[in-house]
Amino acid sequence: MGNVFKITELRYIPRWLVFFIDISIISFSLLISNLILKNLNTEINFIEYHNEKTVAVLAVNILFMVLFKTYAGIIRHSTFFDFFRIVWSSGSTLVVLLGFNFLAESVWGKSVYVNPVLFFFFFISTFLMFFFRMATKQLFKMLMDPKDSSSKIRIAVVGVDEESVSLANAIIHNRRHPYQLTGFLSTRLDSKKARLLGHTIYNKREFIKANNLSNQIDAVLIKENMPKQEMEEWTNLTLNKGLKILKAPVINKMNEGGIIGGIRPLQIEDLLNRKPIKIENGEVKKRHFSKSVLVTGGAGSIGSEIVRQVVQFNPSIIVVVDQAESPLYELELELLERFPEQKFEFVLADISNIYRLEKLFEDYQFSTVYHAAAYKHVPLIEKNPHEAIFVNIGGTKNLALLSKKYNVNRFVMVSTDKAVNPTNVMGASKRAAELFVQSLQNSSDNTTKFITTRFGNVLGSNGSVIPHFKKQIEKGGPVTITHPEIIRYFMTIPEACELVLQAGTMGQGGEIYVFDMGTPVKILDLAKRMIKLSGYTPDVDVKIDFIGLRPGEKLYEELLTDNSTTIPTHHEKIMISRDPVMEFEEIEILCNQIMRAAIKKDRLQVVKILKTIVPEFISNNSEFEVLDKTPEHEVYQ
Structure with missing residues (x-):
């Protein structure tokens, strides 16, 4: 059983496999587009060259897939950047084929492809390739999490700015770490019904009034570079709710995995720290x-x-x-x-x-x-x-x-x-x-x-x-x-x-x-x-x-x-x-004088001379208070 393939051990889908799947998707998309056109009873030019026309479309699309490297991204970390690469590839294919149609009409008086087919092909292929990536990403999330989500620390991230979103994404993408994103906390009042990364945004008023937050949130995550006054305010609110408070490092200092590893409980030093002196x-x-x-x-x-x-x-x-x-x-x-x-x-x-x-x-x-x-x-x-x-x-x-x-x-x-x-x-x-x-x-x-x-x-x-x-x-x-x-x-x-x-x-x-x-x-x-x-x-x-x-x-x-x-x-x-x-x-x-007294281990004499050197020295809660009751300190030579 040790040799049995486990998807949880697969770090990413090989690029050649992604490339092959994308080719299958565009082939399927072209087939669907032609079927739609067939049902519309539209006249097709050069029908005797159907196979050649199909190969040409696929060849052009594959060429742009290679140029824009649509297959290069790690599928389980797909973002809208990968979507834009697909759009550029499919869009360039559409533009080239429309241009070829224009030339064909100029030379032969009729187009080679039916324009609606090209548009159907563009939209269907783009949607399916991106859907494949999102579905695979979600599948990896479900299968590669080694921990029961019930054992994870449920975290609400403070803020809805870009850095907060990046922290949230780091938590989502690093499933092996003991954190689970449950929402966001914000001072904004216009985000009551909005959702971010599929999670609820709680404004501060809701956070203060809520009495059952411990059923939804275990800890609040703040940023290292948060202003001290704001950090103090969120800390007080969080502790009053009986929740833990965690601190994340500055996001531009380390990679995604390092950010999660750098999350730690807030220390008292973080709250007492002030802006340091600027050194020349x-x-x-x-x-x-x-x-x-x-x-x-x-x-x-x-x-x-x-x-x-x-x-x-x-x-x-x-x-x-x-x-x-x-x-x-x-x-x-x-x-x-x-x-x-x-x-x-x-x-x-x-x-x-x-x-x-x-x-x-x-x-x-x-x-x-x-x-x-x-x-x-x-x-x-x-x-x-x-x-x-x-x-x-x-x-x-x-x-x-x-x-x-x-x-x-x-x-x-x-x-x-x-x-x-x-x-x-x-x-x-x-x-x-x-x-x-x-x-x-x-x-x-x-x-x-x-x-x-x-x-x-x-x-x-x-x-x-x-x-x-x-x-x-x-x-x-x-x-x-x-x-x-x-x-x-x-x-x-x-x-x-x-x-x-x-x-x-x-x-x-x-x-x-x-x-x-x-x-x-x-x-x-x-x-x-x-x-x-x-x-x-x-x-x-x-x-x-x-x-x-x-x-x-x-x-x-x-x-x-x-x-x-x-x-x-x-x-x-x-x-x-x-x-x-x-x-x-x-x-x-x-x-x-005091050094000589110290060498002799004469404790009272040591303190007597010390009180002569420092007249404002008045002992408190000490055996040496007796020395302060005499009108003058005797100093022995």
Whole structure:
């Protein structure tokens, strides 16, 4: 039975067979046309040459079939383009035979063919050839679908424009994928009784009022390039109806099969994403082309994306430094495969080891340093404050001093909004690092431009809230939130890295660049939306628990200090924060003091000195709140 022919295994009908069937169709059409004429009792000229006349008609038609390649299209994917090729072929045959009749009348005084026969032949043959293609297409649809349609996801496509129709056609033609087209959704009110590709068009009003849509539709498909406001609106409507929402890729980026494979559930990142900053590629490329670039924390979320963006500008070498062995190795494999022409150096090192770093500065003479290495998890750092001192302050100090010593053109530090009016050790350590970097700008013999970028939470970064919520939802809950009123700013990883690159281009030294991050997001609303996007009902299918603020955590983050002033730049989304600064001599003494305390693992002393460096640092929900109750911070030499 394994050798038995199966039509489901037939990808397409061979062209020679299509050609043979078309010849059979035109022969049959000519026979029918002659029978019609015979019943009309019309006088036929040159009846003794009937066979020759028949062969001539067929020969002319076959010639044009070959010229217009009517047999070349894949039958099960026939479109009106194939119909037009048939029309051109049959129409050209008609014109040639009518022209031959005209010549015959001029020479012999009578036509060879009866004109009505030619017209009958044209219409009948055209109709039958196209009908054959449509019937075969439908047969393939019925026989080549390996899945029971009841097991498929019934999809309604948003929109009735050309791109939406193309998406619908891709779903129809790719029967092996788990989707079934059931209709279209539109904001237009004039499409109530219209049908598209044989399916119903529901307008938005009908969609809102309908109570039994789940009996007809399982999911709504939106397009990747849909405006954010429209996407948000359809998402809310769809989730309120208890339906799934899927997202299709931009149709001009891939072929039909790839489009279907690219359909995926809508992610919360899609709704939080905003229009990214437009980079001045000319300036950015000028800063990196044929230059040596160092990226610290290069295996992390931000650092690795900086590397991926910098490589587009053809630097002479990118040195990637990180102390996380496995992520660094995985990044090495990825980058060497994606960018085989680019020269990389992957270095396993701790930035708190200045001797290890100095060898890199000696060997590579960096033009630009992107400093993204840092400890960032607030609760862990609150328990281990000395580690933040070693890496966030000491590591930054090492890199900044080496950049000055080796005349690096630009040093760009990645900071955080938690450095503003910090309530935890992590944020305060980053603010201290900012102060040290800024202080070097006007220090003696400095030629390096020291620049800081400051932004909020990054979507999808390692350890961030969204991947954490996803894991909790996959396990069935509960989703844990520290406080019902907690809010955060969010941005995408590409946005964050574009800001870093642009700041490195714009900065003249000493600036802290902040980003217009839009409206902050309530974490409770974020969790509820993620649960709904996963197909569940909050507090019914997946419970939400409030666990209380963690040590050092606050309800909202800020991008500017109380004493800062904001200066606009030529980018409407990028501003300069003029924060209070410290002299290099002063901050250097304090950094040396805090490093000594960190080496002794004296946790209280570490935080005391940190509060001296960052006076606005007021601990929240932390054991270090006791230090804020004393009138003055004691600083031990």
